[in-house]
Structures are given as C-alpha cells and as structure tokens.
Amino acid sequence: MTDPNQQPATDRLRRIELVTEPSLGHLDVEELLDELLERVRELLDVDTAAVLLLDPSGSELVATAAHGIEEEVQQGVRVPLGRGFAGRIAADKRPVVIERVDHTNVINPLLRDRGIQSLLGVPLLSAGSVLGVMHVGTLRQRTFTEDDVQLLQLVAERVTVATQSRRSAIEHSAARALQRSLLPGALPSIPGVSIAARYVAGEAAGLGGDWYDAFPLPSGGLFLVIGDVVGRGLRAAVVMGRLRSTVRAYALTDPDPARVLSLLDQKIQYFEPGEMATVLVAIFHPTLDKVEISCAGHPPPVLAPPDAPAGLVDLAVDPPIGVRPALVRRSTTIEIPDGAVMCFYTDGLVERRGVDIDERFAQLCASVFADEADSVCTAVMRSLVGSESASDDIALIALRVRGDEGQAALDIHVPAVPASLTHIRTALRRWLVNASVTSDDATDILLALGEATANAVEHAYGPGRGTVSVHVALDGSDVLATVSDVGRWRPARGENRGRGTTIMKECMDDVDVRSDASGTTVTMRRRVEQVQR
C-alpha cells in the first residue's frame, strides 16, 4: 500500500477537488464538510479532522463537522476566540502545530480524552477575515512538516470557498422564503376600496428589506404601511420581519401614524441599534375621504384625483427610523377625492443611477390615473420597470377609494365563533359610514345585526361549528340585511333567550326569521336617513 505522504501533493489535492466539485451541490454546509473531512483524514493520514466555524456574533467557534472525534459536534463544543488551540489559530489567523498535546496548550478536554498526541490547525480565511478553523490530529506523536501545513492550508482554501458559496446560497433561499412569508398573502377586501400590489425582489443585488402591509383597524379605519430596511440579504429580511410585526402591534395599541413610527423608532434603537429603515404609515379614516400620513424618510405617495393629473403628495418628512433618539414625528392629513387613486412605493421603483430623480417622479405621476388599483399597478410597472431586471427590491401598492360604482353590498362569510362578531361589527360600521347612514340609524342597525349574528354563533351549531353569512345592501332608502346559517338551532337555554329577538324588532322596521332543516335566515329591513355628502 502506498504511503499517502509519498504521493505528489497535486495528486492528493485532486482528491479534495473531487469533493468540492459542483456535482455535490445538493449537500448542505454540514454534509459537505463531513465529506471533505473524510478525504482530509485519508489525505494527511491522520486520525481526527474537524472544522469549527465562527458563530454570527464572531466571538466563538462552534464545532460544525468532525471525523474521528464526532463528540465535538455532538456535544456542541464552543471555543472562545483567542483561547486554546483553535481559538488561537482564529485570533492570530495563522497555522499552529502542537507536537505534544497537554493541558497547557489545549483546553478542549475532548481532544485530550480522545488521546490525541499531535495537532495541526489552520484558519479558514476569506478576504483576510476568519470564517473558522480546520484542524487534524494523530493518536501517535507526529511531527507535522512544512509540506503538511501547506497542504492543509490549500485544503482550507477550498473548504472556505465551498462553505461560503454554499452558505450564501442557503442564506439567499432562506431570505427569499422569509421575505415571501412576510408579504401579506392576500390584501384585505374592504367595501369601498380596491387595492392591489406588486413586489419584485432585486436580482443582481440579492435581497433587500422592502415590505408593505395593509389591514383594517378595529375602529373601522384602514392601516397601510410600506417600508425599506437599508442593507441587503438575510439580515435585512430578518430586520424587516421584526419591523413588520412591531408595526402591527403598535397599530392596534395606538392607531396614530406619528405615534406608531415614534414607538417603532424607540424599539429599533433599543433592540437593533445601527439599523436604518425608511417607513411610511398611512391611516385611512373610516369614511375613506381622509388619510393621515407620517413619513420617516420614505418617498412620497402619488395621488391621482379623477378629474386632474396625478401629483406627488406634499408631506412633512421626518428622518428615517433608527437614526436619532426622541425625535418628534409629525403627520399630515390629506383629503382624498371620491374615486381617487393613491400609490405607495419603495425607492427601487424610482431610483436609477444617472437619472434625475425628478424625471422619474414625473414619469411615475404620468403613469398613475384614477382607475382600478390593479390596472394602475400594471401601468406603473410597465412604465417604470418595463423589461429591465430589478437591481433593488421594488414594492408598489395602489389603492382606489370608492369610485362611482355606487355603494356595493356588504357580504361576509365567517366562522360562527365569538371572535367573528367584532369583525362583522367593524365591517358593518365602515359600510354604514360609506352608505352615509346617519349615526342614529347606524347604531340601531349595528345592534340588530349584532343580536342576529350572536344568535347564530350561540345556537346554530354544535361543537363541529359552521359559518355565518351576513349580507347588507341598500334598497332604495332602506337598509336590507340578512343573517343566515346552515345549522339547526337548538332550543333556548338560560334566562335571556328571546331578548335578542325583541331588540331586533325594536331596532328594525321589519324582522323575519325563517328556520328549516337547511338552516336559519333572519331578514331585517329599516328605512334610513342618508347624510348629504
């Protein structure tokens, strides 16, 4: 049998190349290292081989793959930078040879317990910075030659390249998956509003931290946020995810755009110092004829009224999130004409190197018109992006208020559970405002529908549950409402049964309850006064 040490170094290296070739592209970092270490063990005729990678904090090496000394990985060995054998290699960025292992030069008890006599380790270096450490050991005492050191360094170079490209590929797909999971799956369906969005991930630049989010508020208003975390890759995507959940939480506790941004700013400066993001928060009034906007260094929205050319909205602009503590943030209230379109976007849509930003703004305004939200998104993307591939993330969200299609009917189908009642009330409240029903009439209708839906939730279904459907429409000067379920009402239990029906009858001009084997439908009608708008 040939002594591997007698083979020319080039031959030995070829074996390493075999395991770094693209055909092993399906392996993840750990599997790849595992494969490589097996080869290294044969190549250098050693008993143990291990790779430790620097953790994200950059202060500790973590055992990631090992051969002959698998316990390192199994026990999750961590070595502080600068201490012990591996820690010294990483800190000094140079190879270390230990001919005779003892407790003065090796702190990791696993290496000593395993009976390792001699060790050789080299740093995994990429552009001068340490990615980790690779070391080999023998159970008999051995003098590692200069050739051995050089050979292991060559192997380390290949390991570095393979690890890095594999790692960034994994990061890339993880960031994509994360980003996708963070975009709203479906935009909210809100009576009186058509809403559409586009999101394109930057191609050449990898990933950014753009996001948008829109949801109805319990008060009946509509909350919209769009933002862009400065930076790229997985990190930006992760920060973006945190911003998004934080904004959602504050939107519910304090639905005021400047307050939401101030709280977000505080949170980011405390928990994510050094991060910066431009963010715009818009809260639409339940009547949808007004929007209050607070802007943290974000590009201004475009407003296209039905009877005039589109223009950039003039806003008070405050610095981005994460810049300076205790900033007083401002907000601007904008009137929205009936049928108007508003467009929100991130800088990837308008910024092009070498092109005057005002030229791009003009182009954007020229492509926005008071039409269905989805057509507006299509037109904007066609005009500003065309066939070029994005170099930065692009997020775009367009929203059209009401239009002249008249007051559409309200249709809700929700699970017959108590939590649905608040959703139904929220939607109904907004619908009544849009229908210009006076507040006295609206209060009565809310009450009557509340009783009818509560009955369905309470009595229609057994533990198997079902759904409740609400349909509300204007019929001349009447509001016509039906609440239906497909369950079988059980006989009343408890004391208060029957009071609900009384309330419905008092609040509405006409109440009709029909119940048969296929379910129950409550039909109610009430004449309403409409406020002149």
Next chain:
Amino acid sequence: MTNASVAVHVEGDDVAIALSGEVDLDNAATVESQLHKAISNQAKAVSLDLSDVAYIDSIGMRILFALAATLESLNITLTVVAQPGTAARRVVTLSGLDRLAVLEP
C-alpha cells in the same frame, strides 16, 4: 469601484467638508471613515457641502444620518449645503435629513 472625494478645509473651530462624486455600498465605509477623520474633537461647527454629489444611495444616506445624530449629541452644529436644483438637495429633503441639520442655502 465607486468614487467619491472628501475635501476638508479647517478654519479655527470650523470644519468645512465638501463631498463629491458617488456614494454607495461599495465605498460607504471609506467615506464614513474619511468624514470621521476630518472632524476633530475641537470642532464647534461643521459644514458639509453635498452640491457636487452626483449619486447617493440609502447606505450612503445612513452615514449622513449617523453623522448628524453624532454631531448633535456632541453639540457640534451641522450645516448641510446643497444647491437648489441638485440631486443632493432633492435627496436631503426627501429623506428628512434637513430636520437634523441646518440646510443651506
């Protein structure tokens, strides 16, 4: 390689810096360290002329915001000079930097 140049003129406690060229991810760290080097602890007022900045992206803006916040905490006044009609002027007002510094003219 993206090119920017940082020209510094010190007169007593006043530091006048003229930034020109382009700033992006590629040279942001270099520009930042040049700016920090230009401003000594003795400075009382800093003026930063951005009129000849042809392009600055969000990473470049992060440097300027960080600088503005730091100078504010050190009680050093920051004046940002950006001539009307320049790309830099537009970026300063669009990003809200004018709230952390005096904008001239």
